[in-house]
Each structure stands twice: as structure tokens, then as C-alpha cells.
């Protein structure tokens with residue numbers, strides 16, 4: 236199959252989709268929820284009496300040091316779940332299994348990236364008991380360096396077991412982790428440290444990526460020197476840097492500040508009592524892009540988040556004791572938090588972690604790993620599936636994939652063609668697909684099939700999970716008729732919802748709770764079909780979804796205008812066959828600066844440096860002016876049409892300067 240025949244996530248084709256795939260009988264017979272009647276009954280009960288439902292779930296699924304007294308205290312937009320309760324996340328993921336048959340079962344199976352000289356990747360397996368010990372040891376290292384309850388710790392690591400160990404170690408002592416994806420730049424690390432006032436960074440000498448080394452420690456060194464607008468160092472709150480030795484390349488160690496992970500472990504005990512945390516103690520902060528220039532620090536708290544991650548993981552992947560479960564997300568994203576680490580471990584599931592890229596050294600990496608470990612559940616992103624389609628069927632066909640029994644997708648709408656390919660070529664037509672809709676903010680999956688019950692339709696995330704009430708509404712907040720498009724909102728609070736934006740209650744309220752009174756606004760457009768199935772159309776705010784990564788247009792715009800040659804910039808998305816959306820930037824240069832291919836490269840590199848390689852623009856177009864309304868607002872609709880090469884439609888008479896439009900169109904190459 237060649238590139239041009241791979242269709243993109245195309246909304247038009249979604250609305251015509253009529254295929255239905257019933258849950259396979261064999262799958263249903265062993266699963267937790269077996270029929271739609273059962274699902275409907277449980278779901279109705281859960282949303283009609285949410286407090287009763289969540290109380291029962293929290294008692295049944297979590298281990299409490301002190302039982303909770305209240306289920307929910309709710310005053311828009313502030314929710315308090317399971318008030319009065321005390322628990323610990325690492326205990327629920329690890330201690331819980333000690334002394335049971337699960338203690339010596341693999342908790343993490345880790346596969347390293349193969350070396351560039353052809354040597355196979357390393358392999359490490361940690362049982363629940365071994366992971367428990369490593370977590371206790373590292374928790375003691377954190378304590379030794381003065382990290383206390385409520386302190387913030389930045390984790391800037393490759394996909395190695397130490398990443399999961401460090402996350403769990405933070406939860407053990409009640410420190411708040413903030414994982415920064417390894418594809419973000421030194422500047423991004425510094426901004427995040429400044430925002431949350433972190434005390435300590437855990438990083439590695441480097442991380443392997445397609446045979447080369449990502450210099451993580453070097454980026455941290457640079458981050459610690461960057462000066463902010465007030466003339467002070469952005470990262471001045473950092474006292475210590477713990478460095479994992481991964482690649483063995485040379486790094487600079489600043490005496491008194493930097494310490495080696497492996498050396499530190501020599502000084503500590505392997506026992507560490509879990510801190511008894513309140514249900515609502517902050518658990519982690521994860522930064523994500525919004526529609527303004529500054530990333531927002533999404534805050535999740537202890538009990539509600541853990542319950543959401545555990546319950547959804549158990550029901551939606553219908554995990555069984557023998558499963559080898561592989562979620563391919565990096566722990567730098569929320570998917571890695573909920574479905575590589577917390578959900579699976581809380582369920583006693585073996586979670587596979589892979590360090591590298593899907594096409595290194597060859598495009599069969601995933602299939603090789605599935606065959607090697609007999610993976611039974613695979614959870615990945617549509618953008619990866621479209622890339623696999625492009626690379627050709629011969630790669631998956633080379634490996635026995637018969638161990639697979641369930642497939643999942645997340646991150647963006649999946650186009651029916653990619654869905655069908657996943658179903659047939661990867662799943663051999665046997666495996667149900669769970670298309671799971673959720674967000675960093677929701678903490679856990681919100682809309683998804685239950686694989687033993689829900690008939691699936693390619694491209695639809697289908698129906699809400701227990702306790703979740705999504706609705707499609709118009710601008711006034713009224714439900715739209717079935718079949719019409721609208722805004723996706725969530726009517727009632729749920730335990731794993733975000734509790735705020737770190738240090739910015741005003742933005743929290745404005746972004747999520749002001750669009751429709753009393754309800755949570757997702758930022759997504761959506762349509763419900765006659766069967767009540769939800770079809771997500773994508774973001775309706777100024778946020779793009781590029782290869783499953785969330786990128787704010789305003790963030791890229793502010794990175795561009797920070798370059799000395801740029802006067803003004805507007806960034807929009809264009810449909811892309813592989814990445815879902817591609818980043819197109821319209822750039823107005825300052826007087827004296829000259830448009831050239833080398834300046835284009837320089838600007839791309841500049842954005843990469845400011846934000847990180849994930850945000851590098853696909854396309855930069857120089858223009859003399861931007862189309863604006865009389866009030867000075869950039870006409871993004873028009874730019875989107877120009878970017879995607881579409882014919883200009885609609886009313887353009889409000890343009891400040893019509894000639895600008897002509898110039899812009901002419902500037903296309």
C-alpha cells in the first residue's frame with residue numbers, strides 16, 4: 236500500500252460509516268460485562284445514583300488506611316471526592332500484591348531499543364515484589380535529598396523502568412510528580428519548573444531514539460541556566476538533579492547538585508513506609524497545551540484518579556490474570572500515566588514498556604515485540620496505525636500475532652480505513668477494538684466500547700463508561716437532536732476529573748466551566764448517531780492534534796514571534812494523511828528580514844528549540860499580511876482553507892485588506 240492510498244482521518248467518511256461489528260461471542264463469554272442489556276442497566280444505575288455507584292466502587296477497588304466519610308462535595312467547579320479517606324497510590328499498586336500469587340508475577344516487562352550496530356535490545360523484568368523494593372529504595376533517596384509531602388519533582392526521562400519507579404516513589408512519600416516528555420526542549424523544562432516550583436529533577440544521561448542519543452541531562456543543565464523576564468533563573472527552585480545512567484555518554488556533573496541514581500541507591504534501605512495521603516492530596520501535575528500561549532498544569536489528586544485509572548483499565552481492556560498488556564504511549568503523556576503505570580499495576584496486570592520507536596531499526600518493531608512476549612492486549616494511537624498501513628502489510632505478516640485478543644486506540648479520531656486495517660491485519664478479524672475517548676483532564680477513559688458487550692462501528696468511540704454522562708449541546712448549552720453536531724460536554728463530576736490548573740484557578744474556571752453552565756466543556760466537537768453512539772469530530776478550540784500530540788497554535792505562534800526576524804505569525808492545522816493534522820505557519824517578517832529557504836529552516840529549528848521537536852512546523856509560508864476582521868482578529872477559517880489548499884469559501888467582505896488574501900494565496904508554492 237502506498238502513501239496516497241492511505242486516507243486521512245476524514246470526517247465526511249465518518250458520517251457515512253454504517254458497518255457494525257458485534258462483540259465476538261468467545262470474548263463475551265469470559266468478560267466482565269457480557270451484554271448490552273447488562274451494560275445499559277449498570278450505566279443507568281451509575282449515572283442516576285452516582286454517589287451510590289462511586290462509593291461502592293471506591294470501597295471495592297481501593298485499599299484505604301482510613302475509610303472515607305463523604306463521597307462527593309461539589310460546588311462548580313470544585314469537586315472533593317472521598318473526603319476523610321486516607322490511602323497511598325504505591326501501596327494500591329504494589330504492597331497490595333505482596334504475599335499473594337501476584338507478588339512474583341511480572342509487573343513490568345521492559346524492552347530496550349536495539350543498538351545501532353544491530354545488537355538486540357536489552358530486556359528487564361521486574362516482578363511486583365522487585366518493583367516494590369526498587370520504589371521503596373528510590374523513595375528513600377528522595378527523602379534523603381529533602382523531598383517532602385507536597386514537594387514537586389520533575390521527571391525528564393526516557394521510557395525505562397526508572398521512570399515508573401520514580402513516579403511510584405513520589406507517590407510513596409506524597410511528593411507531586413510532573414513528567415516532562417523527553418521530546419520537549421530545555422526551555423520547556425525550565426518553564427515547567429518555574430510554574431510548579433519543583434525542588435528536584437530526575438533525568439538520565441541520555442535516551443536512545445532511532446539509534447541516536449537524546450541528551451536529556453544536557454538539556455536539564457541548560458534549563459537550569461535559562462533566565463526569565465524578571466532577570467531571575469526560571470529553575471531557581473531546583474536543589475538536586477538525580478541522573479540515571481542509561482547511555483553511558485559523557486555528562487557534566489555539578490558537585491553538590493547532581494548525583495547518580497545508582498550511587499544513591501547504595502546509601503538507602505529497601506523499606507519505606509507509605510505516606511498516608513488524603514483522598515484529595517495532589518498526585519501529579521501534567522502540562523498540556525491550551526488555546527493560549529502558556530501550557531497549563533493539569534492537576535490530578537489521589538483517590539479519584541486512581542479509582543478512574545484502575546476501573547477503566549479493568550473493564551475496558553477486560554484484563555485477565557494471564558494477560559500481557561502493552562500500551563505503547565510514552566509516560567510523558569497522560570496515557571502513559573494511567574495505562575502504562577497506574578491502571579495496570581493497580582490491577583496486578585503485566586505491563587510492557589518499550590523504549591524505542593515503531594520503525595527502528597525496521598518497521599516491524601511492534602510485531603516483533605508482540606510475538607516475542609506473546610502480547611495479548613495492544614493499546615496504541617491512530618497515527619501509528621496509519622504509519623503501519625503505509626509501511627505495508629508485509630511487516631505484521633512476518634510475525635505470529637495470534638496471541639493478541641484485544642486492540643485499543645486513543646489520541647484522535649480513527650478513520651474507518653485505519654480501523655479496518657487494524658482489525659483485519661493486526662487483529663486477524665478476531666479481536667474487538669476499543670476506541671477510547673478521553674483527555675489529560677479527564678484522567679481516565681470516558682467514552683469507549685466494553686469489548687464483551689458493545690457492538691463497534693469503525694470510527695466511533697461508541698458509548699460512555701459507567702458514571703459518565705457526556706452530552707452534545709449547542710452554543711446555548713441545549714442538547715442537539717441526534718445526528719447534529721455540537722460541543723461535547725460532561726454533565727456531572729467524576730472521580731478522576733482534573734481538580735484545577737496549577738496556580739491558576741481563574742483559567743481553570745474560564746477554560747472548562749464557563750462554556751456551558753454547570754458542565755465540563757471538553758473542547759471537542761461531536762455528533763451522536765441514532766443509536767446514541769458518540770462520534771468525536773476533533774478539537775473546536777485553537778488546539779491541534781498532531782500525530783496524537785496536543786499542540787496549542789498560540790504556543791507555536793509565540794515561539795515564532797520570539798525569533799528576531801518575525802513580526803507576526805498565525806498557526807493553523809491542515810489535514811494530514813499520517814499525522815491527522817499538520818502544522819502550517821503563516822509568518823510576517825520584520826522589515827529588513829528576507830524570506831528564504833534557509834530562514835524557513837531556521838524558524839523550524841527555532842520552534843524546535845523553544846518548545847521541542849514535537850512542535851516543529853510542517854510548513855512555513857511567508858506572507859505580507861494576515862487576513863483580519865475589522866476588529867483585528869485573525870481570520871483562521873480562511874487561513875485553514877488556504878493551508879489545506881481548499882477553495883476560498885464564505886464571506887470575506889469583512890477583511891481589513893482584501894489584497895492581503897490575494898498575496899497570501901500567491902505566496903503558496
Ligand code: WT7
Pocket residue numbers: 523568569570644645646647648649670671672673674675676696757758759771773774780783784785
Ligand atoms: C484530545 C485529548 C487522553 C489520551 C491521549 C490524548 C483527542 C483522544 C480520542 C478518540 C477522537 C480523541 C480529543 C481530545 N482524542 N482520544 N478516541 N477519538 N479523539 O490526550 O493530549 O489530553 O488530548 O485528544 O480531541 O480532546 P490529550
